[in-house]
Amino acid sequence: MLNVFAMIFGNKNDREVKKYKKRANAITALESKYEKLTDEELQSSFEALKQSVLNQEKKLDDVLYDSFALTREASKRVLGMRHHDVQLIGGMVLHEGRIAEMKTGEGKTLVATLPVILNAMTGKGVHVVTVNDYLAQRDATELQALYNFFGLSVGIILGEIKDEMERKEQYNCDITYGTNNEFAFDYLRSNMTLDIEEKVQRDYNFVIVDEVDSILIDEARTPLIISGPTNHKNANYVRANEIAIQLEKGELIEPKSADQKPYSTGDFTVDEKNKTVLITEQGIAKAEQLFEVDNLYSLENAMLSHNLDQALKANYIFEKDVDYVVKDNEVIIVDEFTGRLSEGRRFSDGLHQALEAKEGVAIQEESQTLADVTFQNYFRMYDKLAGMTGTAQTEATEFAEIYRLDVVSIPTNVPVQRLDKNDLIYKSEREKFNAVCAKIKELNQKGQPVLVGTASIEKSELLHSLLTKEKIPHTVLNAKQHEKEGKIIEKAGEKGAVTIATNMAGRGVDIKLNQETLDLGGLAIIGTERHESRRIDNQLRGRSGRQGDKGESQFYLSLEDNLLRIFGSDKIRNIMERLGIEEGEHIESKMVTRAVENAQKKVESMHFESRKHLLEYDDVANEQRKVIYNFRNDLLNPEFDIDSKLEENRREYVQNLLNECEIINGMPSEDYNYELLIAKLQEQLNLIVEQKDLQASNYEELEDTLTNILKEVYENKMSMAAPEQKHEIERILYLQILDNAWREHLYSMDTLKTGIGLRGYNQKDPLVEYKKESYNMFIELINSIKNEIIKILFTIQLQSQEDAQKEQEALEKMKAEMEEANENLQTNFQEIDDSISKKEKRISRNEPCPCGSGKKYKNCCGKSGPKRGLVAGN
Numbered sequence: 001m002l003n004v005f006a007m008i009f010g011n012k013n014d015r016e017v018k019k020y021k022k023r024a025n026a027i028t029a030l031e032s033k034y035e036k037l038t039d040e041e042l043q044s045s046f047e048a049l050k051q052s053v054l055n056q057e058k059k060l061d062d063v064l065y066d067s068f069a070l071t072r073e074a075s076k077r078v079l080g081m082r083h084h085d086v087q088l089i090g091g092m093v094l095h096e097g098r099i100a101e102m103k104t105g106e107g108k109t110l111v112a113t114l115p116v117i118l119n120a121m122t123g124k125g126v127h128v129v130t131v132n133d134y135l136a137q138r139d140a141t142e143l144q145a146l147y148n149f150f151g152l153s154v155g156i157i158l159g160e161i162k163d164e165m166e167r168k169e170q171y172n173c174d175i176t177y178g179t180n181n182e183f184a185f186d187y188l189r190s191n192m193t194l195d196i197e198e199k200v201q202r203d204y205n206f207v208i209v210d211e212v213d214s215i216l217i218d219e220a221r222t223p224l225i226i227s228g229p230t231n232h233k234n235a236n237y238v239r240a241n242e243i244a245i246q247l248e249k250g251e252l253i254e255p256k257s258a259d260q261k262p263y264s265t266g267d268f269t270v271d272e273k274n275k276t277v278l279i280t281e282q283g284i285a286k287a288e289q290l291f292e293v294d295n296l297y298s299l300e301n302a303m304l305s306h307n308l309d310q311a312l313k314a315n316y317i318f319e320k321d322v323d324y325v326v327k328d329n330e331v332i333i334v335d336e337f338t339g340r341l342s343e344g345r346r347f348s349d350g351l352h353q354a355l356e357a358k359e360g361v362a363i364q365e366e367s368q369t370l371a372d373v374t375f376q377n378y379f380r381m382y383d384k385l386a387g388m389t390g391t392a393q394t395e396a397t398e399f400a401e402i403y404r405l406d407v408v409s410i411p412t413n414v415p416v417q418r419l420d421k422n423d424l425i426y427k428s429e430r431e432k433f434n435a436v437c438a439k440i441k442e443l444n445q446k447g448q449p450v451l452v453g454t455a456s457i458e459k460s461e462l463l464h465s466l467l468t469k470e471k472i473p474h475t476v477l478n479a480k481q482h483e484k485e486g487k488i489i490e491k492a493g494e495k496g497a498v499t500i501a502t503n504m505a506g507r508g509v510d511i512k513l514n515q516e517t518l519d520l521g522g523l524a525i526i527g528t529e530r531h532e533s534r535r536i537d538n539q540l541r542g543r544s545g546r547q548g549d550k551g552e553s554q555f556y557l558s559l560e561d562n563l564l565r566i567f568g569s570d571k572i573r574n575i576m577e578r579l580g581i582e583e584g585e586h587i588e589s590k591m592v593t594r595a596v597e598n599a600q601k602k603v604e605s606m607h608f609e610s611r612k613h614l615l616e617y618d619d620v621a622n623e624q625r626k627v628i629y630n631f632r633n634d635l636l637n638p639e640f641d642i643d644s645k646l647e648e649n650r651r652e653y654v655q656n657l658l659n660e661c662e663i664i665n666g667m668p669s670e671d672y673n674y675e676l677l678i679a680k681l682q683e684q685l686n687l688i689v690e691q692k693d694l695q696a697s698n699y700e701e702l703e704d705t706l707t708n709i710l711k712e713v714y715e716n717k718m719s720m721a722a723p724e725q726k727h728e729i730e731r732i733l734y735l736q737i738l739d740n741a742w743r744e745h746l747y748s749m750d751t752l753k754t755g756i757g758l759r760g761y762n763q764k765d766p767l768v769e770y771k772k773e774s775y776n777m778f779i780e781l782i783n784s785i786k787n788e789i790i791k792i793l794f795t796i797q798l799q800s801q802e803d804a805q806k807e808q809e810a811l812e813k814m815k816a817e818m819e820e821a822n823e824n825l826q827t828n829f830q831e832i833d834d835s836i837s838k839k840e841k842r843i844s845r846n847e848p849c850p851c852g853s854g855k856k857y858k859n860c861c862g863k864s865g866p867k868r869g870l871v872a873g874n
Helices: 002-009 012-028 031-035 039-054 060-078 085-095 108-120 133-149 164-171 180-190 212-216 237-244 281-291 299-316 351-359 375-379 393-403 429-445 457-469 482-493 515-519 534-541 562-566 570-579 590-636 642-660 674-685 699-718 723-762 766-795 801-837 866-873
Strands: 099-101 126-130 154-157 175-179 206-210 224-229 268-271 276-279 324-327 330-334 367-373 384-389 407-409 424-426 450-454 475-477 498-502 523-527 551-558
Touching (some): 012 085, 031 060, 039 060, 060 085, 060 133, 126 133, 180 224, 212 384, 237 281, 237 351, 268 299, 299 351, 330 351, 367 590, 367 723, 393 534, 429 523, 429 551, 450 457, 482 498, 523 534, 590 723, 590 766, 642 766, 674 766, 699 766
Parallel strands (some): 154 175, 206 384, 450 523
Antiparallel strands (some): 224 367
16 A cells, blocks of 8 residues: 555655755756856855855845856856756755765765855855865865855865864865864864864864765764873783684584573684674683683783683684785774775774784784764764765665764666676685686676676785686776775776776776777676675665666675675575585575575664664763863863862862861861861862861851862962963863873773673663763762862962072073083094994004104003003004
């Protein structure tokens, strides 16, 4: 019934697109009006619209039609490109803060110019996020002329720009292009600076995320972390690795009856599906014997058990040349979605060190988190978030639930003619790759271009060696250099081209075909393995058949592929056995393709839960992060009333101190423990007071008296400094205490998160426990920061200008003496070096004496014997 209803009235997406088409027609109706105008008149029309928005006479929605029509006309003149009606639809979807799903080749880069120019009118800045520096620079450079036509400035944030002021200038432009990593890291760095002028970013107004699925889905499982050296040293990686390889891997045996429980053989089992290692009782006993400890899971041995877990993961879950590569004595992560090397990134929680121990390379010291944020929480800070991609519907639920983003699928400008064939499934990987080689050879002989997608660097190198043996000319793209990558992908559509690439290499770059290659059948896509995500496979297919071009795609699979081996149904194997499939033969059916897609759905669902789980934990930290960063911004603001804040802290400090001394409201004044209070004041603040100074008739009076004493002593001490110097000292010290405490808090939160899962064994929800524990830790953090600033400010010693000058003079004198001593020392060393460099020889008694006296050596310096001659020779 629902299907019949949808056929008659269309689904929700069709109805949405229908509404947008009407609005696109209204924009197109304005085309004749603006075609007649000169360039200057077009610019004046735009300026008038902009002023009406800035003066709050009109909202952006009120000027949308005219803005889009002006942008389309300017684009025709400046870029030589006219926006199609479907591109106008895409622009409206983005402006409304939604995701525009548009197929490859539909011109998403040009689509973005419509909402970018419209939203830039507010003067609050628009950010356009791409997946790499190459695309950011390419898009900004190609579109700059169009933006400049309307008087809008364009900035680019690239990794190579190190100067903070230059980055700030780029952010202050009307439109700023850059990568997700650069934007998010600048956010973290801006919240670590000690000077407001060093904050490079401004408010988070409107952002368009290109390849939104890659950035907000694929990369969302890994938080962005700025780390630094830790004080918490740990050096058990090599030892843990040695013990891990001595343990015996077993299997999980499923029970034969319902009343039995599954049990494990060996010392540990590997759960490939969830990427975990489960150590057995037998394994624990063996590890304790090897570590020479009584209880591996006692508090003092917690790091040993943690290191062992990571060593087992490193050896039995993470594969070299799949998950990471070893290059120049370093372990470098391979991005699982793009196949690119993620240089500079490290696995957290000691896993990277475990991999270094496994590979026998230099183990870099453990680091601690100084600042971190997930992409989910970074991009949710923007007032308006929008995205565009070729594939988003498969993750529409996640976009709606996590980001409150709707997905609108926009029809293509020209119908898709690509032929997507059913998957071919072989028994073994060897048979599959032989078949792939044969197919490439067949297509290459007739000149049809082929793009082969592989799931890992290892598989691309295997295929490379097979094609080399067959003498088939080809290009291998392991996605290490974005610019080179873009140029290689652009040429993948030439006649006879064979390109091997990781599935996502060259994303964002169109493969254009000429008429000759179109006549040969267009670009042929061969997938050598199904990715865990259907979206990645669809991206690979979408490289062919752009703008109505001919093309074809097909995936070659084997029962040994990870996806089928771990998640696939045994039905496929049973079918192949029943049919009696021989060596080199394959099966091809829609039922098998559906089974593969069901396996992918299982994995997608599992990854969604993983990302959701990460976000639930990060949301707890994010609320705390907001509080700390907001207060940090207050401290950086010169207008912030720091005196009032310190007055508040001082009173809280007094209240806590009275509480420590068990002085509570309602207690008779004669029972106050003045001795302990006086001792605490001297111990914590180096403040000496007498009991008579503290006499009070009640608690409130004592609190006021003590607060006033602290204030008076503090103000007297700080009176040496000018008011602006005093505030600068207070501000800098407050920031340093805040930052140090926050870093230690992050370390404690990481440690808490690592072990909180064990609470589940005690029938407690780990997330609820994490929220409770982290809340208590945060309250403790805030109180400790408030107390610490009072203690530090109270105990620092300020010098008078005269004392400071004397000290500076003494320092300079000491420095001069040290430099002089160093120069003398250097001269002496030079003399010694010169003497040593001379050839050692014994002086003959009748030779002229080397001292220059003119006498024979035996009658001069040689009188005291041969030893003297040896020294002289030196």
